[in-house]
Amino acid sequence: MKNHLFFFFFLLTVFAASGQQVRRLGMEGSYGFIIPHSSELRSISESNPFGLSVHYQLMKQDKKNWDACNCFHYLGIQASYHNFGNRDVLGSAYHLSGTFEPILWKNGPFSLTVLTGIGLSYLDQVYDPILNPDNLFFSSPLSFLGFVNPKLEYRFGDDWGVNLSLAYNHISNGGQSQPNKGINYPMMGIGINRYFESSSFPKHEKSILPRTVQWYMEIAYTNRESNWSEGRKPVFTVLGGFHKNLTAINGLGVGIEFTKDYALEVENSRIEALMPAPFIAHHFLFGRFDFNQRMAVYLNKPMGYHDFIFYQRYSLMYRMVQNFSMGFSLKVHGHVAENIDFRISYRF
Structure with a gap:
């Protein structure tokens, strides 16, 4: 009996030592404004969104979780509600997101973090050619939400903390239906x-x-609606590149990607829809996570495909095993999101 008790308490001690963690439940109220990123949107951008969010987060403090991003970080889930201040045209959004929040700086009771998240958004007022023709922001009730949210927190006591934050939110259906500003x-x-x-x-x-x-x-x-035939058509991308660390979490790189978009109409041959584009990239490197932002320039594209000669791509990858990573990216022309794709990466 004594041996069993000793073994039981030994297991508890080992679990406690290897399972150090912090759990927290938070609530936040927010208020902001809409960016009118094209002249067509100015008339419906003159309102102020407000909302409320609730999140649950867990931070494990063992070495394995530290190695995931070379930092202490929270992982969690967040539910939020945003009212766009224009009930008849824009309505409201209901979000459910997964979150990642690394601690960038800590000094006594103060800490600086960056909450990032991606999730699903349900919109209760969307574009309709007859009932709601002014809402060019979104056309499908189910869309995607992405946000970046720096936070400054002050802890008082062991149990409570207050924070101030500044968030940048983006909602898009990833080009699944139009209009999709x-x-x-x-x-x-x-x-x-x-x-x-x-x-x-x-x-x-x-x-x-x-x-x-x-x-x-x-x-x-990925796939998206075709502009020359009915239904959705595939979009394939292959790319190669390299990056080099400048600091523990920053890197710069270059590369080139080739995209074959079967949703685009061509005049003579499908080779016209093969779009090579060299790019420069900045990488936020948090251990196994790689969040990179790319600026690419078209060397070739079909006639009538956007007025832009460049585009941005925002990619989030997670290294699953030694050299393989999986993730997704968002392609954007200016402020207009085109599509979200799934990607696999191999590093040499």
Whole structure:
């Protein structure tokens, strides 16, 4: 009996030592404005969104979770409601998102974090050619939400914290239906967190930065509505490039991608819809996570396909095993999102 009790308490001790974690429940109110990113949107952008969000987050403090991003970070889920201040045209949005929030700086009771998230958004007022022709922001009730939200928190006591935040929100259906201008709306917020555990931060050594450039290849797939035939057509992308770390979390790189878009109409041959585009990229590198922003220039594109000669691509990848990563990206022309794709990457 004594041996069993000793073994039981030994397991509890080991679990407690290896399972250090912090859980918290938070609530935040926010208020902002809509960015009219084209002349067609000015008349319906003169309102102020407001909303409320509730989130639950977990931070594990062991070395394995530290290595995922070379930092302490929260993972969680967030439910939020945003009213766009124009009930008849824009209505409201109901969001459910997964979140990632690394701690960038901490000094005593103060900490600076960046909450990022992506999820689904249900919109109760969308474009209709007869009933709601003015809403060019979104045309499908189910869309995608992405946001970046820096936060400054002050902890008082072991159980509570308050924060100020500035969020940039984007909703788009990823080109699944038109019109799809996408809505961009910054918001300021104030929130409160209830902590269920409190512990000191252990010391972990950061990974050594690679001294050489990191080469990689990616393949991607999506589909979207065709402008020359009925139904949805596939869009394939292949790219190659490299990046080099400048700091522990920043890197710069270049590459070229080739996209074959079967949704585009061509005059003579499908080769016209093969679009090579060299790009430059900035990488936020958090251990296994790679959030990169690319600026690409078309070397070739079909006649009538956008007035832009460049586009942006925002990509989030997670390294699953030694050299393979999986994730998704959003292609954007100016402020207008075109599509979201799924991609697989291999690094050399």
